[in-house]
Amino acid sequence: MSGDSGSGLLRDAVGLREVLFPNITAMTPAAAIAAPIPSGATFAGGSRAEPGGTVAVHFVSVEPARDWAASTAFPLFGALTSIHTTASLQAPLPEVVWTWQLDRARRTCLFSARDSDIRVELPMDPMHGTVGVAPANLEVRSALVPDAHGGNMDTPEMRAGVTCYPGVNVEGALLSLGDGHARQGEGETCGVAVECAMNTVVLVELLKEVTTPWPRIESGTHLMSTGSARPLEDAFRISQLDLVHWLTRDYGLSELDAYQLVGQAGEAPLANVCDTNSTCMAKIRKEWLPAGDPHRGLHRHLRETATPFSTP
Secondary structure, three states: OOHHHHOOOOOOHHHHHHHHOOOOOOOOHHHHHHOOOOOOOEOHHHOEOOOOOEEEEEEEEEEEOOOEEEEEEOOOOOOOOOEOOEOOOOOOOOOEEEEEEEEOOOOEEEEEOOOOOOEEEEEOOOEEEEEEOOOOOOOOOOOOOOEOOEEEOOOOOOOOOOEEEOEOOOOOOOOEEEEEEOOOOOEOOOOOOOEOOEEEEEEEEEEOOOOOOOOEEEOOOEEEEEEEEOOHHHHHHHHHHHHHHHHHHHHOOOHHHHHHHHHHHOEOOEEEOOOOOEEEEEEEEHHHOOOOOHHHHHHHHHHHHHHHHOOO
16 A cells, blocks of 8 residues: 555546656556556666576665554454455454554654554564565466565565565566555554555665575575465475575585574564465574575675665
């Protein structure tokens, strides 16, 4: 949900045109939807993203664009309500909206209860719920469905300072990101985070001939693999297996040794349990790993490159 849509500024295709194409004065609603969008990224030296490679997306800064955000509960969506595939006699939850006040100077988000005068101030932790590339095999996916291509994974780990690595499935990769959250609890239990418009700066690089089966995230302290599936156990298995394979490839461990190390040193935070696929993370501290060079040291390089653009 964008800030413009949440505030009612976007009402039809003409309203969409005014935001996306402000310099075009004459465009029919159909043309607004069909207007051309760049079809892929060309990287330094003329290299183009091709299947078998990996895109590296380094988040330099992720900053709320406004002093308010919104969250909601609504019928037939969320982890604690009936949905069409988890049918029950329970009545659907009502649609309820909470408006959150953001203090960007103090880095806080203010929760105001609707049914009492209770208020709770939480730390701001801006992130992007959606990062991904086009899926393989000419599939067309709803932006709500996370999978091997990324998409709406909704992990709070997707914050400033990390590098996300989705594998390339089609020429040009067709990278997209969105779904800004001022903060989100692990699991996104009610289905909606503290949603807000976001000003985001990213650096994008290409790793040629480096395959990444499932999106990975690297921070200064951790390696993280994602898995998205239903049931949740399968998402857990995918993420754990991908992390084992990552350690095998970039740290010189055998598969069974990596399995044992992940089993004793790993963490498994939930990202979301309410989308069409659930997303689970497998996470391990870099300080506990042997010498290695994950993804050819690209996170370290991008972090150094990002220094002049970082928010003070």
